[in-house]
Amino acid sequence: MNLSFLRLSIWLYLAIFFAYLLGPLVIMSVTAFNSPSFPSATPWECLTFEWFSALFQDTRILNGIKNSLLIGAGTVVLSVTMGLAGALMLTQIWPKLRATYYTVIIAPILIPGVVLGISTLVFWDRINRMLGFGPDSLLSSGLFLTIVGQSTFIASYCMLVLVARLQRYDIALTEAALDLGATHAQAFRKVLLPFMRPAIASAAVLAFLASFENYNTTTFTFGEYPTLTIELAQKVRYGISPAISALAFIIVVLTVFAALANEATIRRRELVAAARRNATVAELSGGRVTLPGFLSGNTAAVLLVVVSIATIVVVGTATVYSPDQCIADVREQKRLEAEKRAEELRRKRDEERKLKAEQAPVTTAPSGSTGSSSFGGVFDPNALQGVPSEPEEEGGADSGFGGAFDPNTLQGSGN
Amino acid sequence: MVAGVGVDLENLWIRFGDFVAVRDANVNIKGGDFFSFLGPSGCGKTTILRAVSGFLEPSEGNVLIGGKNMKGVGPNKRPTALIFQNLALFPLMKVWENIAFSMEIKGASAAERRKRADELLEMIALEGQGDKLPSELSGGQRQRVAIARALCAEPHVLLLDEPLSALDLKLRQHMRTELREIQQRVGITFIYITHDQGEALTMSDNIAVMRAGVIDQIGEGKTIYNDPATPFAASFVGENNVFRGKVKRVSGDRVLVQSNRSGELLARISTANLGRLKEGDNAMIFIRPEAFELAKTGTEGDHYVSARVINEEFEGNVFNIFMEGDGGKEIKVSLPNLGQSFDSHKGQTMTLKYDVKNAVAMPAGVLATE
Ligand SMILES: Nc1ncnc2c1ncn2[C@@H]1O[C@H](COP(=O)(O)OP(=O)(O)OP(=O)(O)O)[C@@H](O)[C@H]1O
Numbered sequence: 001m002n003l004s005f006l007r008l009s010i011w012l013y014l015a016i017f018f019a020y021l022l023g024p025l026v027i028m029s030v031t032a033f034n035s036p037s038f039p040s041a042t043p044w045e046c047l048t049f050e051w052f053s054a055l056f057q058d059t060r061i062l063n064g065i066k067n068s069l070l071i072g073a074g075t076v077v078l079s080v081t082m083g084l085a086g087a088l089m090l091t092q093i094w095p096k097l098r099a100t101y102y103t104v105i106i107a108p109i110l111i112p113g114v115v116l117g118i119s120t121l122v123f124w125d126r127i128n129r130m131l132g133f134g135p136d137s138l139l140s141s142g143l144f145l146t147i148v149g150q151s152t153f154i155a156s157y158c159m160l161v162l163v164a165r166l167q168r169y170d171i172a173l174t175e176a177a178l179d180l181g182a183t184h185a186q187a188f189r190k191v192l193l194p195f196m197r198p199a200i201a202s203a204a205v206l207a208f209l210a211s212f213e214n215y216n217t218t219t220f221t222f223g224e225y226p227t228l229t230i231e232l233a234q235k236v237r238y239g240i241s242p243a244i245s246a247l248a249f250i251i252v253v254l255t256v257f258a259a260l261a262n263e264a265t266i267r268r269r270e271l272v273a274a275a276r277r278n279a280t281v282a283e284l285s286g287g288r289v290t291l292p293g294f295l296s297g298n299t300a301a302v303l304l305v306v307v308s309i310a311t312i313v314v315v316g317t318a319t320v321y322s323p324d325q326c327i328a329d330v331r332e333q334k335r336l337e338a339e340k341r342a343e344e345l346r347r348k349r350d351e352e353r354k355l356k357a358e359q360a361p362v363t364t365a366p367s368g369s370t371g372s373s374s375f376g377g378v379f380d381p382n383a384l385q386g387v388p389s390e391p392e393e394e395g396g397a398d399s400g401f402g403g404a405f406d407p408n409t410l411q412g413s414g415n
Numbered sequence: 416m417v418a419g420v421g422v423d424l425e426n427l428w429i430r431f432g433d434f435v436a437v438r439d440a441n442v443n444i445k446g447g448d449f450f451s452f453l454g455p456s457g458c459g460k461t462t463i464l465r466a467v468s469g470f471l472e473p474s475e476g477n478v479l480i481g482g483k484n485m486k487g488v489g490p491n492k493r494p495t496a497l498i499f500q501n502l503a504l505f506p507l508m509k510v511w512e513n514i515a516f517s518m519e520i521k522g523a524s525a526a527e528r529r530k531r532a533d534e535l536l537e538m539i540a541l542e543g544q545g546d547k548l549p550s551e552l553s554g555g556q557r558q559r560v561a562i563a564r565a566l567c568a569e570p571h572v573l574l575l576d577e578p579l580s581a582l583d584l585k586l587r588q589h590m591r592t593e594l595r596e597i598q599q600r601v602g603i604t605f606i607y608i609t610h611d612q613g614e615a616l617t618m619s620d621n622i623a624v625m626r627a628g629v630i631d632q633i634g635e636g637k638t639i640y641n642d643p644a645t646p647f648a649a650s651f652v653g654e655n656n657v658f659r660g661k662v663k664r665v666s667g668d669r670v671l672v673q674s675n676r677s678g679e680l681l682a683r684i685s686t687a688n689l690g691r692l693k694e695g696d697n698a699m700i701f702i703r704p705e706a707f708e709l710a711k712t713g714t715e716g717d718h719y720v721s722a723r724v725i726n727e728e729f730e731g732n733v734f735n736i737f738m739e740g741d742g743g744k745e746i747k748v749s750l751p752n753l754g755q756s757f758d759s760h761k762g763q764t765m766t767l768k769y770d771v772k773n774a775v776a777m778p779a780g781v782l783a784t785e
């Protein structure tokens with residue numbers, strides 16, 4: 001009984017833990033499909049894909065994505081190269097210097113990104129001027145500065161990943177290659193690099209993700225190349241729209257895809273290796289090893305296929321689905337509700353007025369009560385309770401928001 | 416086919432900081448020889464091999480391969496191929512790619528490489544296994560792949576660093592013959608490193624016995640076994656019984672030693688130590704377990720040893736008797752099993768006889784500790 005209690009609390013803990021981890025993502029994903037123009041999961045109004053088309057029509061976001069990809073690619077190349085060089089150096093360096101060297105090369109991770117951003121800007125500006133280049137030279141371009149600035153610390157992450165793998169490398173392999181006549185360059189390319197490939201891939205993914213989500217450093221260096229995070233931050237400053245939820249949802253889906261694909265290939269490789277082990281020599285040399293099917297014994301691959309099909313179905317539905325009717329219904333309903341409420345208010349006000357008229361001789365200051373009623377009962381707690389969607393209604397009607405959040409406009413352009 | 420070339424070490428010193436790993440080594444290895452360095456763990460065998468293959472620059476002295484001084488010549492430019500102590504097969508390449516790696520370096524086409532790899536695979540009796548990965552082979556197969564990979568580079572000298580030490584006894588014995596056959600077939604110089612004296616004796620034309628960075632003796636296996644130059648060589652190569660004592664009389668190559676425990680013993684001075692024993696010197700006499708015969712109890716003389724039997728064991732081909740020796744070490748006697756009956760003599764004193772030419776005397780020195 002004690003044990004079952006323990007087990008129960010572990011499950012409870014897990015549930016809370018995952019709710020904490022994934023809850024925000026789930027809620028946000030729901031808001032991407034709900035029709036109100038302020039991101040909300042409840043009340044559920046209408047299923048809509050408008051926010052996605054809104055997203056794909058937002059040139060600033062699209063440009064941000066393009067810049068982010070560009071900068072990400074540059075950072076991957078630079079960081080992985082520098083990280084690999086740093087990792088190799090660490091294994092070659094004089095043992096007494098190793099600890100110091102390690103500290104120095106890890107330091108950028110501990111320095112706040114803001115500091116790195118500012119110092120990158122100042123440093124390269126100085127160099128640019130020392131070389132006598134103008135303000136529009138490559139060295140002061142936002143693209144260059146952001147790649148260089150992000151790489152200062154992302155390279156350290158890459159080095160950590162690469163060092164872990166390099167420590168398992170047997171230096172005798174390089175020696176064997178040299179002994180068989182290879183030059184140092186050939187030994188590096190044909191023996192060490194293939195060994196490092198998985199770690200290089202991990203480092204590249206890590207570098208790309210770190211670059212993609214970076215804000216602190218980039219905010220100082222982006223110049224005329226605002227990245228996605230910069231664009232989002234600027235947008236959110238003026239209010240937030242479900243289009244951003246849509247973007248986040250797409251990123252989540254892509255992540256799930258990548259994770260599943262990775263898992264599926266790893267599992268696949270294991271299964272193939274196992275099949276090779278069990279194969280006979282004749283089968284191996286004849287290339288006739290019966291390999292297991294792609295899906296057999298591979299949960300990740302099955303999930304991958306399921307998610308792919310689901311995605312295709314959803315996208316297919318989205319192209320033909322139109323929420324117009326639903327939105328119209330909801331609007332009609334809201335209008336009716338609003339009318340009803342207005343009616344009620346009017347009735348109440350009339351009653352009050354009647355009451356006041358009866359007590360008129362007693363009341364000496366009627367102006368006060370008239371004033372309060374002219375606010376349309378906004379301050380009436382009852383009224384507030386009854387109209388939860390009122391702010392949205394106002395938002396939609398208010399042209400001050402530039403119509404950006406008006407579902408009608410979006411929908412019109414989306415179809 | 417390439418011919419083997421000679422390798423010479425001239426006054427070779429190798430130091431790591433203050434530590435001397437190899438001290439003044441002088442070795443001449445003939446072309447086409449199967450030459451072994453034999454010594455206990457940590458005596459500097461691998462270090463010598465790394466100096467020959469070019470991974471280590473000697474602190475002093477020279478390495479000559481085929482008469483050419485190798486100073487400043489990198490490992491990829493020397494006509495040697497090294498088989499590493501841990502083999503160092505490339506784990507991500509298939510077996511045939513491993514074997515043909517040296518050709519890939521030179522830019523040979525895949526078809527050429529495959530063809531040569533298949534020939535070598537046939538030679539090492541691994542036909543059709545070229546498409547496996549090294550991790551999919553057994554220890555002995557990996558061993559042979561390493562040999563094939565080294566041979567594919569067509570070296571003039573093949574260096575082998577304890578290649579059999581990871582294998583089990585049966586396979587080790589099988590690989591010994593196989594290695595020796597391969598060497599005779601390809602005809603190149605083999606320099607073989609081992610701490611197993613059985614391996615060195617069965618395979619080598621010549622052996623160098625090493626102790627803590629110093630080469631004690633170089634010679635044929637038979638010479639080293641029968642006529643050791645130092646107490647270390649005598650006790651490290653094969654089993655040996657040691658008798659300590661003081662020299663009483665020297666005449667020609669015969670010496671009479673007053674032993675600590677077994678009375679006066681007559682022995683032959685080993686060739687390397689002729690003229691180096693004087694009256695009153697501390698000496699050691701080595702007599703192998705199989706050099707003893709049973710004698711009539713109580714017989715005395717300068718080639719008889721009497722001692723109490725502590726233990727006996729039957730080993731199949733021989734019957735071993737352990738007797739009280741000097742310095743706490745037992746005297747081991749191995750009598751060949753010729754079908755005779757062995758009666759237990761535990762606790763009794765027995766007398767043994769030996770032939771003087773089988774008792775080797777030399778100045779006292781360091782023994783191999785095992
Ligand atoms: N790079 C090095 N730095 C310092 N000392 C070293 C180095 N390499 C080897 N040594 C020392 O030199 C000595 C000889 O080493 P070596 O590897 O040649 O031994 P070995 O005879 O091959 O032994 P084993 O049979 O165990 O392989 C050892 O005492 C070792 O500690």
Ligand SMILES: [Mg+2]
Pocket residue numbers: 460461462500576
């Ligand atoms: Mg060694």
